[in-house]
Amino acid sequence: MLRKWFREEVLHNPVRTFLMIMGGAVVILVPVSLGWEWISGKVMPNTSFGLYDRSFWVGLLVNLHGSVLELGVFGFLILWADSKRSISQEVKRFREDLSDYSFLDFDEVNLKKVGSIKRLNELGVYDIDVQNLCVNRSSLKGLVFESTRMIGLKAEGARIQNVVFRDVKMRSSRFSGSRISGSSFEGCHLYKTSFTPLDDKEAELRGVSFKGSVLERSDFTRAGLQNVNFNDCDLREVVFKGANLKQASLKRASNLQVERLAEAECLDYVKLDKDVLEKLLELRDDFKYQGAGHEGIEPSDYRRNCQ
Numbered sequence: 001m002l003r004k005w006f007r008e009e010v011l012h013n014p015v016r017t018f019l020m021i022m023g024g025a026v027v028i029l030v031p032v033s034l035g036w037e038w039i040s041g042k043v044m045p046n047t048s049f050g051l052y053d054r055s056f057w058v059g060l061l062v063n064l065h066g067s068v069l070e071l072g073v074f075g076f077l078i079l080w081a082d083s084k085r086s087i088s089q090e091v092k093r094f095r096e097d098l099s100d101y102s103f104l105d106f107d108e109v110n111l112k113k114v115g116s117i118k119r120l121n122e123l124g125v126y127d128i129d130v131q132n133l134c135v136n137r138s139s140l141k142g143l144v145f146e147s148t149r150m151i152g153l154k155a156e157g158a159r160i161q162n163v164v165f166r167d168v169k170m171r172s173s174r175f176s177g178s179r180i181s182g183s184s185f186e187g188c189h190l191y192k193t194s195f196t197p198l199d200d201k202e203a204e205l206r207g208v209s210f211k212g213s214v215l216e217r218s219d220f221t222r223a224g225l226q227n228v229n230f231n232d233c234d235l236r237e238v239v240f241k242g243a244n245l246k247q248a249s250l251k252r253a254s255n256l257q258v259e260r261l262a263e264a265e266c267l268d269y270v271k272l273d274k275d276v277l278e279k280l281l282e283l284r285d286d287f288k289y290q291g292a293g294h295e296g297i298e299p300s301d302y303r304r305n306c307q
Helices: 002-011 014-034 036-042 054-101 107-122 274-283
Strands: 139-141 144-149 159-161 164-169 179-181 184-186 204-206
Touching (some): 054 107
Parallel strands (some): 139 159, 144 164, 179 204
């Protein structure tokens, strides 16, 4: 385990390798210099081999101190600048790969694009600015997209797990038939984004957060939206027809059209503002809901099977 860490974290990093060498030199030089009186008096008090007498070793120690100091400062700065240049070149290459192959929809190419995004994240780059990026049928896990544009993203039939989209402009994106879990779209612009079925396979979103996002005219037809967070979202003309909104939260949502919400298949325990809930109950009375002073209210004619 230690050997693997040393190989991956130190030997593959020029700056860390340099610091390790300089550290080793300091560990040797400082104790020898501090104990020089004892060493010169006990080990070689009168030892002399030509020029190699006591004064020679004293001068050598002094010069080594100067060399270590110079190498430590200037060498570190040079290696640090070279490391930054190498990282910049890598970032440029990965960005170019994403841009060049963004439109192509082949499983091998999509896998390569996801790999490029992972490498960029590892290099601390989260502004993946690519339009019409296609990653259909891919597996996206633990990725971060932040403060960027990904307009027209295509992730149909994809598996998206623990992915963060934060302040991303991604209108006209497509997540049809995708499985999304533990992910968040916070403060994103998702105008006309599709979460519709793909080849009779519904989109499934479990524990996903859209908090503070713009979802105007997005389509969630027949989507599984259990425990999804729509708080503070703009839901103008959003389609919920046939969707499962069990325990979803739509608190403080703006432009929410109750008539469209009523078209959902399941509304059990959906969290709504009081005025919205009252309007919804005028259109639908066949779902369980939270009521004041009640753990949950179940209508007498409840028949829906929400899973």
